[in-house]
Amino acid sequence: MNNILNKYNSLINNNKQQPNQNQQPMFLQQINNPQYWINLFNTFLSNLVKIILLSIFFWLLYKFGKKIVGRVTYNLRTNATSSNRSRTIATLTQNIYFYFLAFIYIYMVLSIMGAPVGTLITGAGIFSLALGLGAQGFVSDVVTGFFILVEQQFDVGDSVSVGDISGTVAYIGLRTTQIRSADGTLNYIPNRNITIVKNLSRGNMTTVIDLQLFPRTNIKKVTQVLEQVNNNLTPHVPDLVQAPKLIGPVDVQAGLLHYQISLNTKNGAQLVVKRQFLEAYLAALQQANISMPENTLDLTQ
Template identity: 75%
Template sequence: MNNILGKYNLNKNSQPNQQHTNNGQTQLFWEQINNPQYWINLLNTVVSNIIKLILLSIVFWLLYKLGKRFVSRISQNLQHNETSSNRTRTIATLTQNIYFYFLAFIYIYMALSILGAPVGTLITGAGIFSLALGLGAQGFVSDVVTGFFILVEQQFDVGDSVTVGDISGTVTYIGLRTTQIRSGDGTLNYVPNRNITIVKNLSRGNMTTFINLQLFPHTDVKAVTKVLSQVNQKLTPEDPDLVSAPHLLGPTDVQNGLLIYQIQIDTRNGAQLIVKRKFLEAYLTALQAAQIALPENKLDLTQ
C-alpha cells in the first residue's frame, strides 16, 4: 500500500515539472518566431540550399549528357566493326541505364546531404530493404547477368540457328532477361537467360551433313558410285549453298544386313537440310533409273 501511494505522489509531483518544461519550450518557440533574425537566417538557408541543388543538378545533367554521348560513339564504332546491331543496341542501352542509375544514386545522396537529411540512417534502412529484395530477385539478377555476357561474348545473334537444351530453332530476339527461339514448327519459345548453359550454334561457319544410303550387300558399289558422281556433276554447279562438291565416302558400315553408303555434303550455315533433301531425292531417282535395287525400309534422315 505504501508503494502504491509513493508512486502516486511521484507522478503527481512530476506533472508540474513536465508542464513547466512544455511551457518553456512553447515560449522559446514563440520567441524564435517573433525574432526577425530567425526568418532572415531561414531564408538564407533555403536560398543557399536551392542554389546548391540547382548547381548540383546542372553538373549531373552535364555528366549524364557526356556519358550518353560517349556510349553512343562507342556503339557507332561497334556497328562499323560489323557487330550485330541488336547486340550493339542492347549493350548501349544497358550501359546507359547503369550509368544513369549510378549518377542518380550519387545525386540523391548529395541532395539529401545538402538538405540535412540523416543519410547514414537512410542508407542503413535501404540496405536492409535491398537485401530482402535481392533475396527475392535472385533469378532476375541471374537472367540479367547471363544475358549481358551472352551479348558481350557474342554467343549467338538474331537469325542464328541454335540448340539450347532440348529446344532447337532460330533466334528471333535477344534480351537481358529472356531469349526468344522459334522452333521449326512455328512455336515461339521464351528461354530465361539463366537456363542457357550450353549453346549449340549452327550458324557459325560452314556446316557438314551426311546422307546414308542403305544398299543390299550384293549391290555393285562401283555402279552406285558412278551414278552418284553423275548426279554431283549435274547439281553442284546449280547450288550456290554448296561449299564444295559432295564427297562420296563409299561403304562405311553394315547395319541389319544392309550396306551403308555415305555421302558428305559441306554447305553454308542454315542450308544443310535443304541441300540434303535435294541431293537425297536426286540420288534415289538416279539409282532407280539405273535399275539399282534399293531396300524398302525407311532411310535414317536424322543423322
Template identity: 45%
Template sequence: MKIPVLMQQNNSQLVHYTNNNFINNYLNSFNWDQILATLTSKVITIVLLSLLFLIIARVGRSIIYHIFHHADVKKAQHPDPAKSSGRKRSKTIYSLLQNAYNYVIIFFWLYSILSVMGIPVGTLIAGAGIFSLAIGLGAQGFVSDIVSGFFILSERQIEVGEHVTINAINGFVSAVGLRTTQIRSADGTLNFIPNRNITSIANLSRGNLTTLIDIRITPDAPIKKIETIMDQVNEDKAGKDHNVIGDPLVFGTVYLADGSLAVQACITCKSGSEDNVQADYLQAYLTALQQAGIELPLSPQTVQPPKKPTPPASSQATATPFKMK
C-alpha cells in the same frame, strides 16, 4: 452567456455524417478541402509524369531504332560476309539496348511516382534491413541472369538471327535480353530461356557445315554401280549450286545406327543452306538410281517374304493298300 452561444453556433456548423457525435466531431476535424486539393494535385502530377515518361520512352526507342536502322541499311549494301556478321551484331546490340532502356524508364518512373506520393524511397532502401536481405536473396536469379547474359554477349557466343541449339532447343535467335534469350523454333514456337539456365550453346551459323546423305541399300545391291551413279550426279551438279563448297564426296558403304546398310555421301555447304542442299542432292540421287533400275529398301529393315508353308508330316496322306474281300 457568450460561450454557450458560440458552442451552439459551432455545433450548428458541424456536418453530421452519422448519428454518433464522436465520429462526427472526428470527421469534422479534417480539412477536407485541403485533402481534396492535395489528392487532386498528386493525381494530376502522377498522370503528367506518366505521360512524360511515356513520351521519353517512345522518343528514346525511336532514336535507338533509327540509329541502328541506318547502320543496318549501310551494311546491307555490302555483300561482304564480314558485313553480314556485323549486321547480326548490330541486331543483337539493338535488342539489348531496347531491353535495358525499358528497364531504366520503368525504374525512374516508379521512383518518381513514389516520390510524388511522399514515400521516402531512399530511406526505405537504406533502412530496409531484413527486407533488403530477403529481396537480395530473391534477386539472386535476376543478377545471375544479367551476369550470364553479359558474358554471352561479351564473348559473342550468339547473335540475333543465328541458327543455334541451346539446351536441346534448336532454332534461330530472336532476341537477347538482360534476363532471357529468345529462340524461335522451326515450327514457330518462341522459347524463352533464362540466361542462367544456358549451359551449352551450339552455334550452327559460324563457318561452313557438313551434311551427310545416306542412301539405304540391301546387302545384295550393286554397291559399285550405286557409287558410280552418285559420282555422276555430283559431276552433273558441280558448280550449279553456289551454296556447295568444294566437291561432294562419296564415302562408300557404312553401317547406320539401326544396323542397316547405306552408301553415304558428304557435302560441305554454307551455313544455313544445309537443309536445302541435302534435300536437293537426295532427290537427285534417288532419281538417278530409279532411272538405272536399282531397287532400294522401303524401310530401314528389309523383311523377307514368307515362304510357302509345307503341310506337317502328320497331315500328309499316305496311300495304304487294302484288299477287297
C-alpha cells in the same frame, strides 16, 4: 497583524505569477523574431542555389556520358556487331550510368538539406539485402545475359540448340532469350539456364546422305552413278562449299547396306542442298536399274 501578513503573502504570490503570464513559448518567440525569418530565408536561398547548380552539373555529366555510350555503340555496329546486341548493350550501359549518377545526386541533395543520410543509407542497406536475397535469380539472368551479348555467343537469326530446345533465335534480352522451334513454338528461356549452347550458324555445315541398298548391289556401278550426278549437279548449286564426297559403304544393318555421301554447305543451306542431291541420287539410281529397298506394309495378317 494577521491582515498584514495576508497582504504580504498575496503580494509575493502576485509577483511570482507575473513573469509566468508574460513568458512566451520558444517557438512563438522565434516566429515573432524578424531575424529568424531572415536566417531561414538565407538558408533556403543558399540551399536552393546549391541544388540548382548541382542539378545542372549532373545533367551535363549525364549528357556527356550518354554521348560516349552512343559513340561506343556506333563503333560496335561498325565492327559487324548485330544491331540487337548493340542496342541492348547501349541500353544497359545507359541505365547503369543513369542510376549511378542518380544515387550520387540524391545523396548530395539530402546532404545539402541536412537530412540524416547515414541513417537512411543504413536502412536502405538492410532493405537492399533483403531484396537481393529474393532477387538472386533475376540478377543471375541479367549478368548471364550481359555476358552472352558481350561474348557474342549467338545472334538473332542463328540456329542454336540449348538443352532440349532447338530452333532459331528470335530475341536476346538481359533476362530471357526467345528461341522459335521448327514447329513455330516460341520458347522463353531464362538466361541463367543457358549453360551450354550449340550454335549451328557459325561456319560451314556438313550433312550426310545415307542411302540404303541391298548387300548384293554392285557398289562400283553405284559409285559411278553417284559421281556422274555430282559432276552434273555441283556447278548448279552455289550453296555447296566443295564437291560432295562419296564416303562409300559404312555398315550393314537389318539386312541393308548403308552407303553415305558427305555434303559441305554454307550455313543454313544444308537441308535444302541435301534434298536436292538426294532427289537426284534416287532418280539416277532408278534410271540405272539399281534396285532400292522399299518398306511395305503387310495387311494379309
